[in-house]
Amino acid sequence: MGRALMVLGTSSGAGKSLLVTALCRIFSNLGYDVVPFKSQNMSLNSAPSIEGGEISRAQYLQAIACRKRPSVKFNPILLKPEGNMRSQVVFMGEPIGSVSAKDYMLSRKEELFRKAMKVLDELKEKHDLVIIEGAGSPVEINLKDYDIANTRVMLHAKAKGILVTDIDRGGSFASIVGTMELLKPEEREAIIGFVFNKFRGDASLLQPGFEYLEKRYGKPTLGVIPHIEHRLPEEDSLTEFPRVIGKLHIQIIRLPHISNFTDFEPLHWANGVDYVTRPEEIKGDVVIIPGSKNTVKDLLWLRENGIEEAILEAHREGSFVVGICGGFQMLGEKIIDRVESKRGEVRGIGLLPAKTVFERSKRTNHLRAEVLWEQARGMQVEGYEIRFGRSTSERPFSVIKAINGAKTFEPEGAIGERAFGTYLHGIFHNFAFTEAFLNFLRAEKGLEPVSIEEWNIEEEIERFAKVVERNLDVERILGELGL
Numbered sequence: 001m002g003r004a005l006m007v008l009g010t011s012s013g014a015g016k017s018l019l020v021t022a023l024c025r026i027f028s029n030l031g032y033d034v035v036p037f038k039s040q041n042m043s044l045n046s047a048p049s050i051e052g053g054e055i056s057r058a059q060y061l062q063a064i065a066c067r068k069r070p071s072v073k074f075n076p077i078l079l080k081p082e083g084n085m086r087s088q089v090v091f092m093g094e095p096i097g098s099v100s101a102k103d104y105m106l107s108r109k110e111e112l113f114r115k116a117m118k119v120l121d122e123l124k125e126k127h128d129l130v131i132i133e134g135a136g137s138p139v140e141i142n143l144k145d146y147d148i149a150n151t152r153v154m155l156h157a158k159a160k161g162i163l164v165t166d167i168d169r170g171g172s173f174a175s176i177v178g179t180m181e182l183l184k185p186e187e188r189e190a191i192i193g194f195v196f197n198k199f200r201g202d203a204s205l206l207q208p209g210f211e212y213l214e215k216r217y218g219k220p221t222l223g224v225i226p227h228i229e230h231r232l233p234e235e236d237s238l239t240e241f242p243r244v245i246g247k248l249h250i251q252i253i254r255l256p257h258i259s260n261f262t263d264f265e266p267l268h269w270a271n272g273v274d275y276v277t278r279p280e281e282i283k284g285d286v287v288i289i290p291g292s293k294n295t296v297k298d299l300l301w302l303r304e305n306g307i308e309e310a311i312l313e314a315h316r317e318g319s320f321v322v323g324i325c326g327g328f329q330m331l332g333e334k335i336i337d338r339v340e341s342k343r344g345e346v347r348g349i350g351l352l353p354a355k356t357v358f359e360r361s362k363r364t365n366h367l368r369a370e371v372l373w374e375q376a377r378g379m380q381v382e383g384y385e386i387r388f389g390r391s392t393s394e395r396p397f398s399v400i401k402a403i404n405g406a407k408t409f410e411p412e413g414a415i416g417e418r419a420f421g422t423y424l425h426g427i428f429h430n431f432a433f434t435e436a437f438l439n440f441l442r443a444e445k446g447l448e449p450v451s452i453e454e455w456n457i458e459e460e461i462e463r464f465a466k467v468v469e470r471n472l473d474v475e476r477i478l479g480e481l482g483l
Helices: 016-029 057-065 101-126 151-156 172-182 185-190 203-217 261-270 295-304 307-316 326-331 431-444 457-470 474-481
Strands: 003-009 034-037 040-042 046-048 054-056 077-083 086-091 094-100 129-133 160-166 191-199 221-226 250-253 274-276 286-289 320-324 334-337 344-347 354-371 380-393 398-403 406-412 414-416 419-422
Touching: 003 016, 003 101, 003 151, 003 474, 016 034, 016 057, 016 129, 016 160, 016 457, 034 057, 034 101, 046 057, 046 354, 046 380, 054 057, 054 077, 057 129, 057 457, 077 101, 086 101, 094 101, 101 129, 101 151, 151 185, 160 172, 160 185, 160 474, 172 191, 172 203, 185 191, 191 203, 191 474, 203 221, 221 457, 250 261, 261 431, 286 307, 286 326, 295 307, 295 326, 295 334, 295 344, 307 320, 320 326, 326 354, 326 380, 326 414, 326 419, 380 414
Parallel strands: 003 129, 003 160, 034 129, 040 077, 160 191, 191 221, 250 274, 250 286, 286 320, 320 419, 334 354
Antiparallel strands: 046 054, 077 086, 086 094, 334 344, 354 380, 354 398, 398 406, 414 419
16 A cells, blocks of 8 residues: 655645645655645646546646656546636546536535545555645635545545645745644644745745744644746646737737636747737737637627627737637637537637537547648647537648547648637647747747747756755655655
């Protein structure tokens, strides 16, 4: 039987996801067979698993850090918010319904928790170490009795717990004390120490606080992690949408149900991106409509708020328009949706020669494709798809050459006049494509071409983990785990 280590946080955004990612890589580097686990994650950033289902991007990244293929077992319950206090419930990668927060809390939660714990038990049996991520704060008084992502998981797994806090926000000592005081005795006993995250400054100045915590609770401070500049995706619950105008003004429509916005991180790093929500703001060199959890509802929101007309006006004035997944579907001529929104036929924005029909079966796949768009024709790219829609176009953006490694030949996306759309999430993480895309637009403005620094996620995980390891008492943690 393997061991379990759980990372709890004093709040959302404390850094649990990335600390788990770092620990996964640290213990993997030490030769342990390690896997991640989060019983329940609420996220609109999802990715395909090896089984063809959906898991949170956080557990997807943690699986890579463990050198494992991402599995639905690492994130059995995924909640995808739909608005109006409702969420789609995805269990073991498959959608099983849409419920209100209250109904979920009072009906489905316990059943799914029991099933998730069976999955956790199986992981413990098969691996040396399971590193578990908590969710938000483990001691919210109004939620604790219904919480299936924190201390109940820790006690079930007989896990050792680490409590992490974001010191950059301030109030970290108070938040640790408050959390510890609200834990039950058996929960408090499971905590082996504290981690202060995102620190800027001289850690020795914190010593009086460390001494207070150890005297009060008999628990040491296991580490002070500095603020680390990185290119790893953060937890999406507290994401700040940037508003940066670079040499190119790249605007992204912040849809009410925006999803998979990590698609645009390379554009932000290379140039800067500007998320917008009002029609009078829309005037960029590039206007991008991102993915959506509810495509038709967000299309109608664009229409009702004047943003659709603003996009069309910007396009007439020379803006290049791009749609990714749901954004691509919106830019087409029409959408027939009797699955997601059940609104039937809805007129699209009309900038792309494409028609979309929503089907009940969801495609969740890793893809390799060859680009047909003139400015990057013949380029080989990779990405993933998560969609109900099936689209047809006489002018496809690319041809899918492999689905989950199996050879195929399947046109996807569409090309219009100064516009394209694609189902390929992660298209801009293909750096050669992004460089070609940006330099095409820069040439139009008389700007010098740029070279984009290439990097890969493996190198970034390794670099991040090394910084964490240098600032964390790994030997103490190993001792507590009996490893």
